[in-house]
Amino acid sequence: MCLAVPGRIEEFASDSGASPLEREGVIDFGGVRRRVSLAFVPEAVPGDYVLVHAGVAIQRLSPDSAAQTWQLLEAEVEGDSAPHEDSTKSGTVDDA
Amino acid sequence: MADAGRVAAAVALGECPIPAASDCVQLVHGAGGEASRRLIDSLFARELGDPLLVTDRDAATFEMPSGPGQIALTTDSFVVHPLEFPGGDIGCLAVYGTVNDLAVSGARPLYLSIGFILEEGLSLATLARVVGSVGWAARACGVHVVTGDTKVVERGKGDGVYINTAGVGWLEPGRACGPSQVQPGDVLLVSGDVGRHGLAILALREGLGFETRIESDCGSVVRAVEALWERGIRPRCMRDPTRGGVVTAVVEIARSAGVEIELESLGVPVRADVRAACDVLGLDPLEMACEGRVVLWVAEAHADAALACLRELDPSAARVGRVRARAEGRGRATLRTEIGTTRWLDLPSGIATPRIC
Amino acid sequence: MRDRFHDPERVRQLAARIGRRMTRGWRIMEVCGGQTHAIVRYGIDELIPAELELIHGPGCPVCVTPIELIDRACELACTPGVRVCSFGDMLRVPGSSGDLHSARARGGRVQIVYSPLDALAVARAQPDTQIVFFAVGFETTAPATALSVARARAEGLRNFSLLVAHVRVPPALEALLDAPEAQVDGFLAAGHVCSVMGLDEYAPLCERYHVPIVATGFTPVDLLEGLLACVDQLEVGRAEVVNQYARAVASSGNRSALELIRQVFQVEDRCWRGLGSIRSSGLALRAEFAEFDAEHRFALGVPQPLPASRCWSARVLRGEVKPTACPEFGRACQPLHPLGAPMVSDEGACAAYYRYRAPGAVEASAVDG
Structure with a gap:
């Protein structure tokens, strides 16, 4: 599978190196903390949620996006006639 | 408990015939001579603090409740690493593991034996903490540690401490479950x-x-x-x-x-x-x-x-x-x-x- | 854990809706072992209509690692001065003569790490030991591996190298679809692979083979939404890429991760356990990183040619036969000594059949064997 888990960036690691590849932060996974590489989420800052796999953040998540996806889905399942595609186009991760 | 462990280790060192520079377990501690005796008296007996603990005879004897019932006996070995972890250590784990096995069989836990296999080089302070933890846990469960044994293996042939325990309990009629x-x-x-x-x-x-x-x-x-x-x-x-x-x-x-x-x-x-x-x-x-x-x-x-x-x-x-x-x-x-x-x-x-x- | 992605009512509504949409039977493959895990763990296959058949994909990247590479990792672990680091689940995948656990039991040095970056830390802390990271994984894991080797080079670490077994998902799907016996109508693509890679690689597959592909997450609600999006398309004859897992997948993927993957790795043909060689399905270190390639650094023996396998996992994965039809099922091939990927993984189709579906049949054949 590729077990990846969302966690919240608490802080940048104080001894992170200068190069982008050395960028690291402390991530809180609901009460469990670990140091994780932030090399691939250059735009992420403390407070952001990231998806972590094997000690590396592989994508920044927006908490709003998850909520939006859910709300749309709710509306859609109740009114069964709404076009399904909508549910999959909401709350996207920034493509930038 | 950590402070008590350090004090006990210091006492053990002071009384030990091994040069004072040694603050760790040595093979001689398991050889059955004076060093073994000192370790048992000053560390084990002191830390376990159990009045029923036998240190000068080869077998412990103890009373069982009168009336109908059966003796329950269980044994378990403990090899956990690390020896000390948040919430406990191998010492209390050895007591709880055995006592719990008796309790879930319906028996009332009464007596324990405890055998230590120590690795040469283990810090005496760590050992004192572990043994202290055995004593503390046994008192908390209301069981007596009545007999024990210590052996020392060469460095690299053990993982600090291994513990084997046996537990004796009393199973009253009507409490058997399974x-x-x-x-x-x-x-x-x-x-x-x-x-x-x-x-x-x-x-x-x-x-x-x-x-x-x-x-x-x-x-x-x-x-x-x-x-x-x-x-x-x-x-x-x-x-x-x-x-x-x-x-x-x-x-x-x-x-x-x-x-x-x-x-x-x-x-x-x-x-x-x-x-x-x-x-x-x-x-x-x-x-x-x-x-x-x-x-x-x-x-x-x-x-x-x-x-x-x-x-x-x-x-x-x-x-x-x-x-x-x-x-x-x-x-x-x-x-x-x-x-x-x-x-x-x-x-x-x-x-x-x-x-x- | 009762949250919106595990809400029983929502799950029931989605399952009912899938049922209403279906006018005929369909066969959908979930590509990722993590999705299979969730399907089995939550019993999702019992919620959906019986006519919607889920075909479990190759399992996981760990399970498809070819026997020869596991043998090499074991050989390295038993080489004086070398320590092999890998993920916990890699240690119990058997090679031709045992897994990495058994290599450790024979005196080899094997260490479980959570991240390739941890293997790098081991290399820094043990300068006199050669640390080999056995790099397995789909594209999800490739950025972490690429990062470890890029940092090793920047730091001038001379005692760190990689035994690379990375595989790519799209070529494997293509290989499955190419077979004339292919029976798969649509795919749930592996959500976390798409978090890294984006969706661009899938559109050509949709077009060429006329199959819908839905990037899908891992919770019960995610999976049912993914199935619904797939069934929706199948029922109207569409075959497009849809992103169900938008909260974690951008269609362009993760650009900085993709860039580093391109710098460090090149695409090559790779053998998948039970499936054989698949064109362009593996990643290997580029020449610029050759000094970090364990296969260059150490004089490894030429892999022993293995006897031709009678494993039918390719046919199982194509949906052509059920695991029990394979002549080796429960005989030469069992969870403790598997032939192909679907028996290696607990969630693999063959292992699932062995454990759950046909206990009587298995016991009988085990006696025969």
């Missing part, structure tokens, strides 16, 4: 939240770099079990969900008893931080070891009273499932999932290791 008494309709209870010990050890052992305040649940279940007996609640079967966790306990009892057991996923108490850590490492909290919990099968009529009794000692105690029917073939266990579906439970396939897949 899988054969499990009936359809029985309710499953657990005495507290699950999965903490396995996770606390794993997070440390594998050097996984996780910071957590998760402490082992290691402790005695004697109070919980005795409280039930005192109120006239008779568990049909009990099991301490150690290796393989609640899943293993439930699957094994289902097979031994020849019944179908349904475990209710949402009912099993798991702390949020334990669940989060399990998610990160790809582990199932229901398969993680507990060292201070008991899973009980009680008759439906006693379930509410039993749960109330357990909750007085630990508010996280919960009702986690029921025995649905007698199995047609081999007994089996199922899990009612969070989304309301049902799947089979099987014994975990191997060692719990963090996974990426």
